[in-house]
Amino acid sequence: MKPWALITLFLISFSAKCETSLELIREVAESYTLENLNADPHAKVTLQTNALDSRRHFGDCDQPIQASSQSMKPGTRYTTVKVSCEGSSPWLVYVPIQIDIQYPVVIATTTLAANAVLDSSMLEVRYVSSSSLRGGHFSDIDSLAGARLKRRLAAGQVINQNNICIVCRGDPVVIQAVSKNLAIRTSGTALTGGALGESIRVQNTNSRRMVDAVVSAIGQVKVVM
Known part of the structure; x- marks a missing residue:
């Protein structure tokens, strides 16, 4: 070289x-x-x-x-x-x-009809791009067990708060009335439906009184006195 x-x-x-x-x-x-x-x-x-x-x-x-x-x-x-x-x-x-x-989100594993009551056999967690997510979604299957669909969902579709009611209109509910020093549980009926944290109208079974309550879990609402 x-x-x-x-x-x-x-x-x-x-x-x-x-x-x-x-x-x-x-x-x-x-x-x-x-x-x-x-x-x-x-x-x-x-x-x-x-x-x-x-x-x-x-x-x-x-x-x-x-x-x-x-x-x-x-x-x-x-x-x-x-x-x-x-x-x-x-x-x-x-x-x-x-x-x-x-993000890890709960999706439907099969086509689900309106009014279907959700359980773990219908759902799975899958990672979905944030660009495809709209509205409040869920990452925990157990939190949706017993929730009811408002409308039909296709297989692979993300479950979000607009799709479900944790408490639906006409459902029996447990009303928990809470004050600073007292907590009372009684039964009632949901007059409107809602997702977790939403305010709905319920009727006390015993007194027939109608009150506004916040959805706290499947079949449960809370009233702050």
């Missing part, structure tokens, strides 16, 4: 060793994104980073590499992270990242 070729090869090798790799820049951008997403700990997060221009070269940084973004918002699907070196040979690059967050 000619002497000038050896010198060129040495210079290329030396230059490569004194550069910050594109792979390291990508890792810094992705680590920053994961740390600042504030995603639910039960969620699955997938990042897809756009390929960086391989023609660009970034010198070895003699300071910690910095990362920042002005587009990190809850629920964001895209962000751009600025990765930079503020050392003696400064540089910066913007790294576009696509974000997919999947």
Whole structure:
């Protein structure tokens, strides 16, 4: 090999060793994104980073590499992270990242008719992209056991609060009347239906009195006195 070729090869090798790799820049951008997403700990997060221009070269940084973004918002699907070196040979690059967050949610395993009473054989938990979720969904099958569907659901469809009533109109309910020093339980009938935490109208079986109560569980409501 000619002497000038050896010198060129040495210079290329030396230059490569004194550069910050594109792979390291990508890792810094992705680590920053994961740390600042504030995603639910039960969620699955997938990042897809756009390929960086391989023609660009970034010198070895003699300071910690910095990362920042002005587009990190809850629920964001895209962000751009600025990765930079503020050392003696400064540089910066913007790294576009696509974000997919999947949550564990309860879905119907088969087509279900309106008024079906849910049980575990009809349901399963599956990870679903946040971009496909609408309204309040559930992650626990047991919390839906005994709930009734308001409308027909197709297999694979997510169960959300708009699909069900935890207490339905005409259902018998246990009314728990609570005050600071007293708790009384009695039976009643739901005059309207609702999901967990919603206010419904119920009638006390014994007194025939109608009151507003909050749905607290399957077949149970609470009245604060």
